[in-house]
Amino acid sequence: MIDAYFIHLLILIGIYLILAISLQLSLGYSGLLNLGHIAFFGIGAYVSAILSSSGVPFLISILVAGIISGFFGWLLSLPTSRLKGDYFALTTLGFSFVVYAIFLNWIEITKGPFGLPGIPRPNIFGIDFSSNTSFLILVIILVLISYFFIHRICNSQFGKALEATRDDELAAKSLGKHTFKLKSISLAVSAFFAGIAGCLFASYITFIDPSSFTFINLIPILLIVIIGGLASLRGTILATIIIVLLPEPLRFIGLPSSILGPIRQIVFALMLILIIYFKPRGFFGKVDLE
Amino acid sequence: MTSIFLQLLINGIIAGAIYALVASGFSLIYSTNKFVHFAHGGVIALSAYFLFWLFSKLGLNFYLSALLTILFSSLLGYILNKIFYRPLRAKKSSSSILLIVSIAILILLESLALLFFGADVKIINFIKNNQGVDFFGAIITPLQIVIILVSAILFFVLFVFMKKSKIGKAMRAVADNRDVAEIVGISSEKIYSWSFIIGSAIAGCATILISLEQNITPTMGTNLMIKGFTGAIIGGITNVPGAILGSFLLGIVENFGIWFMPSGYKDAIAFILLFIFLLFRPQGILGIKNNQK
Amino acid sequence: MLKIKNLTKKFGGITAVNNCSFEIEKGKITALIGPNGSGKTTIFNLISGIIKPDQGEIFLNNQNIINYSVDQISNLGISRLFQQPRLFKNLTVKENLFLAIDNEDVKLWKNIFGLNKITKEKQGAVQKILEDVGILETKNKIVNELSFGQKRLTELARTILNPHQLLMLDEPAGGINPKIKKDMVNFLLGLKKRGQTILLIEHDMPFTFSVADSIIVINMGKVIAQGAPNEIKQNKEVLEAYLGC
Numbered sequence: 162m163i164d165a166y167f168i169h170l171l172i173l174i175g176i177y178l179i180l181a182i183s184l185q186l187s188l189g190y191s192g193l194l195n196l197g198h199i200a201f202f203g204i205g206a207y208v209s210a211i212l213s214s215s216g217v218p219f220l221i222s223i224l225v226a227g228i229i230s231g232f233f234g235w236l237l238s239l240p241t242s243r244l245k246g247d248y249f250a251l252t253t254l255g256f257s258f259v260v261y262a263i264f265l266n267w268i269e270i271t272k273g274p275f276g277l278p279g280i281p282r283p284n285i286f287g288i289d290f291s292s293n294t295s296f297l298i299l300v301i302i303l304v305l306i307s308y309f310f311i312h313r314i315c316n317s318q319f320g321k322a323l324e325a326t327r328d329d330e331l332a333a334k335s336l337g338k339h340t341f342k343l344k345s346i347s348l349a350v351s352a353f354f355a356g357i358a359g360c361l362f363a364s365y366i367t368f369i370d371p372s373s374f375t376f377i378n379l380i381p382i383l384l385i386v387i388i389g390g391l392a393s394l395r396g397t398i399l400a401t402i403i404i405v406l407l408p409e410p411l412r413f414i415g416l417p418s419s420i421l422g423p424i425r426q427i428v429f430a431l432m433l434i435l436i437i438y439f440k441p442r443g444f445f446g447k448v449d450l451e
Numbered sequence: 452m453t454s455i456f457l458q459l460l461i462n463g464i465i466a467g468a469i470y471a472l473v474a475s476g477f478s479l480i481y482s483t484n485k486f487v488h489f490a491h492g493g494v495i496a497l498s499a500y501f502l503f504w505l506f507s508k509l510g511l512n513f514y515l516s517a518l519l520t521i522l523f524s525s526l527l528g529y530i531l532n533k534i535f536y537r538p539l540r541a542k543k544s545s546s547s548i549l550l551i552v553s554i555a556i557l558i559l560l561e562s563l564a565l566l567f568f569g570a571d572v573k574i575i576n577f578i579k580n581n582q583g584v585d586f587f588g589a590i591i592t593p594l595q596i597v598i599i600l601v602s603a604i605l606f607f608v609l610f611v612f613m614k615k616s617k618i619g620k621a622m623r624a625v626a627d628n629r630d631v632a633e634i635v636g637i638s639s640e641k642i643y644s645w646s647f648i649i650g651s652a653i654a655g656c657a658t659i660l661i662s663l664e665q666n667i668t669p670t671m672g673t674n675l676m677i678k679g680f681t682g683a684i685i686g687g688i689t690n691v692p693g694a695i696l697g698s699f700l701l702g703i704v705e706n707f708g709i710w711f712m713p714s715g716y717k718d719a720i721a722f723i724l725l726f727i728f729l730l731f732r733p734q735g736i737l738g739i740k741n742n743q744k
Numbered sequence: 745m746l747k748i749k750n751l752t753k754k755f756g757g758i759t760a761v762n763n764c765s766f767e768i769e770k771g772k773i774t775a776l777i778g779p780n781g782s783g784k785t786t787i788f789n790l791i792s793g794i795i796k797p798d799q800g801e802i803f804l805n806n807q808n809i810i811n812y813s814v815d816q817i818s819n820l821g822i823s824r825l826f827q828q829p830r831l832f833k834n835l836t837v838k839e840n841l842f843l844a845i846d847n848e849d850v851k852l853w854k855n856i857f858g859l860n861k862i863t864k865e866k867q868g869a870v871q872k873i874l875e876d877v878g879i880l881e882t883k884n885k886i887v888n889e890l891s892f893g894q895k896r897l898t899e900l901a902r903t904i905l906n907p908h909q910l911l912m913l914d915e916p917a918g919g920i921n922p923k924i925k926k927d928m929v930n931f932l933l934g935l936k937k938r939g940q941t942i943l944l945i946e947h948d949m950p951f952t953f954s955v956a957d958s959i960i961v962i963n964m965g966k967v968i969a970q971g972a973p974n975e976i977k978q979n980k981e982v983l984e985a986y987l988g989c
Contacts, residue, residue: 194547194551196554240730240731241730244729244730244733246545246546246547247486247487247545247546247547247550248729248733250547250550250551251487251550251729252726252729252730255722255725255726255729256726258677258718258722258725258726259719259722259723259726261722262716262718262719262722263719265715265718266713266715266716266719268715273715310856313855313856313858314852314855314856317849317855317856317858317860318842318843318848318849318855318860318862319849319850319851319852319855319856319860320855321835321839321842321843321849322843322849322850324832324834324835325832325835325840325843327834328831328832328833328834328835329830329831329832329833331794331814331830332826332830332831332832333832333843334813334814334815334818335792335814335815335818335823335824335826335830336815336818336843336844336847336902336906337815337818337819337847337906338815338843338847338849338850339815339847339850340815342850343850346852350852376554377558377673380554380555380558383551392834419569419570420566422565423562423563423565423566424562424566426558426559426561426562426565427559427562427563427566429558430555430556430558430559430562431555431559433551433552433555434535434552434555434556434559437539437544437548437551437552438538438539438542441548447834447886448834450547450548451545451547451548
């Protein structure tokens with residue numbers, strides 16, 4: 162019993178980790194406060210759910226989910242590129258509201274509030290991933306791939322160019338950097354991996370509905386990125402483990418889920434406020450939140 | 452045909468009045484403090500539950516409950532500013548940081564409401580007979596008429612207050628140019644406090660009317676905040692009349708919009724308008740373009 | 745090399761640049777001087793592409809650049825030092841400089857596949873410029889931790905490392921202590937010797953007169969005098985503009 166629970170937690174950590182490092186790419190490294198990040202998670206989830214349920218092989222579903230999410234990330238970057246600071250944040254937030262409204266109302270495709278049940282577990286080249294243990298292995302592989310990719314981007318000169326754009330966009334431009342393109346790529350890649358995470362989430366829970374993709378669900382992820390520290394991938398790993406595990410002890414106190422839910426939200430909201438006030442650089446951040 | 456048109460128009464005005472009640476308090480706070488106080492929605496939600504607790508649980512007289520609710524929301528707004536925003540402002544936090552914190556506070560307040568009162572819908576049973584009356588072929592309830600009247604009076608009072616009163620003028624001064632205002636002796640911290648007190652008091656009034664008209668749910672704050680925020684952006688977030696105008700426009704567009712599409716998309720209309728305005732005309736219809744870095 | 749023709753820019757009711765025309769010669773150091781608010785930085789911003797003129801044209805080697813973006817103009821060969829510090833404050837001095845060398849860093853796949861490494865040549869170039877400017881010891885420090893003077897010099901180094909035909913320096917001597925200022929005069933003269941073309945804005949008159957081959961005086965958005973330093977010193981109109989008599 163404990164084993165199964167432990168595996169479940171590891172899977173959650175894996176999914177959140179991919180979501181968090183993709184947000185880290187756009188927020189920590191590129192300075193883009195994308196409050197709509199959860200929308201890409203949702204797009205990936207729905208796209209892969211619909212494809213998988215129609216019999217499309219998992220490898221194709223997950224790739225298509227990532228690509229479509231990435232495409233929307235790129236699309237979002239186009240008109241928002243000249244927006245600064247909180248206007249960018251609010252516009253991306255508005256984007257996530259629009260996406261949520263579509264999930265809720267496009268009943269023909271998403272079945273609206275009833276959600277999509279019966280999403281099949283992955284089956285890749287005949288290997289069945291229905292058991293949680295095997296699913297965990299799949300998650301680990303995808304985490305490693307995602308982390309590898311994002312790590313390579315952030316630690317390369319491309320990553321430095323992103324950081325330059327974050328620190329002073331005009332100066333970056335006056336060195337000849339096409340910052341518009343840099344920001345678009347950053348958002349697209351960030352959205353791509355969020356979409357991958359969404360696909361994993363959909364195939365794990367085997368049921369999705371719009372309520373998992375409201376902006377409230379972004380708070381733990383934002384919290385992870387800030388607590389871990391902006392522009393620190395190491396910090397993100399540590400913070401993900403802490404944030405996913407933190408509410409778990411509450412389960413054992415025997416509180417009903419109607420109480421657990423709000424308490425979890427309260428704890429996260431308070432932690433976010435406190436960390437911003439007391440230690441805005443988090444554990445390993447080299448950059449201040451701005 | 453005209454009666455459908457009229458009905459939609461009336462529905463639009465009622466919705467607009469509700470959004471305007473939210474937006475006016477919110478934009479008063481925004482124009483003075485220069486950041487988005489998303490938690491305003493949380494103040495509304497928590498105040499609604501406070502009203503419910505006083506009236507339905509404790510059985511207090513409705514008008515007394517309403518008065519206490521308005522005091523409660525003012526106080527809550529004042530405390531939020533004092534505990535959360537003021538220390539951050541002292542640390543020269545950017546408006547993006549204050550935005551994130553205000554979203555966190557919104558979630559905090561709504562989660563508290565959920566925790567103490569549960570997720571089921573609460574109803575305020577004050578108005579016994581709320582039969583719709585016929586108005587040139589359209590239906591409007593007495594409560595709705597009251598909402599429109601009360602909000603109109605409230606907006607008028609607010610307008611006069613901002614224009615004539617000492618505090619109102621000081622608020623506009625700080626909104627316009629904080630440094631200059633300080634030079635002429637206005638304490639900006641005091642004005643910030645006042646903006647929260649008054650803005651949240653308006654939220655309290657909004658809460659009472661909204662709780663009577665719609666029912667009380669833990670997420671009502673978020674929903675109203677988004678609509679009020681959208682209305683404020685459409686009309687011009689930096690000035691209160693603009694926010695009110697934009698809110699009425701939003702209410703009307705929403706209600707005419709669902710003439711053409713399924714009613715579930717009503718919210719989507721607001722979100723899309725919000726997104727478009729933020730992209731292409733963030734200063735709104737009445738606002739002035741602000742060339743901030 | 746650089747030609748400004750009938751350049752005009754208004755902000756609301758204020759005409760910051762008023763039908764301004766002048767030319768910059770290759771291989772020389774030209775200084776733009778004038779009272780505060782006379783439009784010098786606005787002219788710089790127009791040349792860099794940060795703002796667009798209402799009227800007029802800007803030619804870089806006979807190519808009209810007024811419709812190009814900031815990054816395009818930089819890639820055409822103009823390298824700019826700003827009046828206010830514009831460093832990448834969370835990166836090290838070294839990292840700030842590497843970013844200036846070329847634009848291979850915006851190519852995503854090239855970088856992911858590890859094909860855009862920091863070569864020995866690049867390291868050498870950075871080493872050299874840090875030595876020339878005199879801040880080699882700060883190489884690995886995060887820019888945020890440097891003193892104002894060190895930051896200024898880092899930015900100067902970065903501006904020079906950025907491939908260019910024309911250097912535009914907005915108050916390079918601003919806020920720097922006198923000893924370093926003297927080094928900077930020699931440094932700029934050294935650059936000129938190596939064939940560099942420099943256009944600078946300055947308020948420090950002794951500094952300007954030691955360095956400039958040609959001086960352009962701007963007042964109220966217009967060129968009121970242009971010539972060698974000696975001529976300008978005697979020019980009545982210039983004295984009036986500065987001293988208001």
